[in-house]
Amino acid sequence: MNDRKAREFSRRERDILDSTLELLAGEHWETLSVDKIARHTGIGKGTVYKHFSCKDDIYACLLFEDCKQMHDAFLAFAQNRSLSGVEQMRSMLLYAFEFHRDNVAHQHMHVHCKQQSFRERISPEYFEKLDAIDGQLTDAFGMAVCKGIEEGDVNPAMSQEMLIAGMSATFEGAMITLQEGGSCKHQQLDTHAQKTEYINQVVDYMLAAITGRLTRPVEQGKS
Amino acid sequence: MNDRKAREFSRRERDILDSTLELLAGEHWETLSVDKIARHTGIGKGTVYKHFSCKDDIYACLLFEDCKQMHDAFLAFAQNRSLSGVEQMRSMLLYAFEFHRDNVAHQHMHVHCKQQSFRERISPEYFEKLDAIDGQLTDAFGMAVCKGIEEGDVNPAMSQEMLIAGMSATFEGAMITLQEGGSCKHQQLDTHAQKTEYINQVVDYMLAAITGRLTRPVEQGKS
DNA sequence: GTTTTTCGTGACCGGCGGTCATAAAATGAC
């Protein structure tokens, strides 16, 4: 009986998360309220707070799930010995950018979560989980960077610390540009094609920045 | 009489803006409300809305003023013929980063303004002003980039478009990192010294990225 | 002094995130 209860409780938590994602797909981020989530899940508002101590914890939970998925992909790239360090980096960056391009909800959460105020609001439990997974993602990328350095593809004038700091900044900035459109400019990156072009341009830039040369790979034809 | 009225009205608008800045210096960004601004200015809440059509217009107005100041500085660097293109870029980047480092309110507004929802909320008048000044800032920086290309300091493999896109992304990302601390990591960039070190590192990274070599200038001794 | 116009104001609105007394449902004893 206890078991059954626990399982139902857990299933409902999944329902809340899924409802939130559904609503985020069809609605502006800013207008989503806890009441709407509860209603769409088919439960009362108070019940939501039996599962999450605040609204942002819902987002933190969803963000963590997505980060885990991304981390798995990163590890797979990092352990693929048939790829050079630079190729690993390219794969990771493309994966992360395309993941965000195709998952607007996650994109919102990623940006939202960067805000210090968000990190202060969520419960410590989620804070630590996000902190940990973020470190793991950076580490996985760092492995590829190290490999690139060892293979002599990376400009030796830049320290590894500087590389990570700089590339992280570019990544974050591009993520925001991808979501919000270029600063206040008219260039809006509305369509899928525009976003894809922007992504490729930024990835090329990042790799050219650290290698000193353009390394756009040959098209991945099977022959 | 009409004159006197107009002057008082204008003076009060200045008061609102100054009050907002004062409050932002001593208070968390998220907890600042229109009511507090009005009270601190010594006027009624309704009066604020005689000057600004919504809360975000106040921020937009302040942001625009700061951008204008930054633009003046950028133009001065761009027109300084004793600096090479790369040196112009370094000066602009350092100026912009330090400006934000020392002006937390502006930093908040800069980040806040990147959000699409912010741009949708403010009145068209401010939207266009911000849009224009942003383009002018990019143009001013672009002049330095062009100079760098002509002088042969910039990696010729990268197109100017790619350079601007990539550097803009790095700039935005670094700005956010500077304000919010590194992603969810423990590295927090709390102190002035930590921020300064981060700024120098990122600027070095950006210039190394586009030139292919580290170009940290000799210390600016007068002799 | 009286009327008319202008202009500042704070009570008010709908909606938000979050709480909690209470009703309803599940459980257990017999």
Add this chain to the structure above:
DNA sequence: GTCATTTTATGACCGCCGGTCACGAAAAAC
């Protein structure tokens, strides 16, 4: 099955937000 007890879901409620507007005081016009 019945009733007592515990567990659990709930939506009315709270304080606060950004934004509005009828109204009263001050200024202008006469």
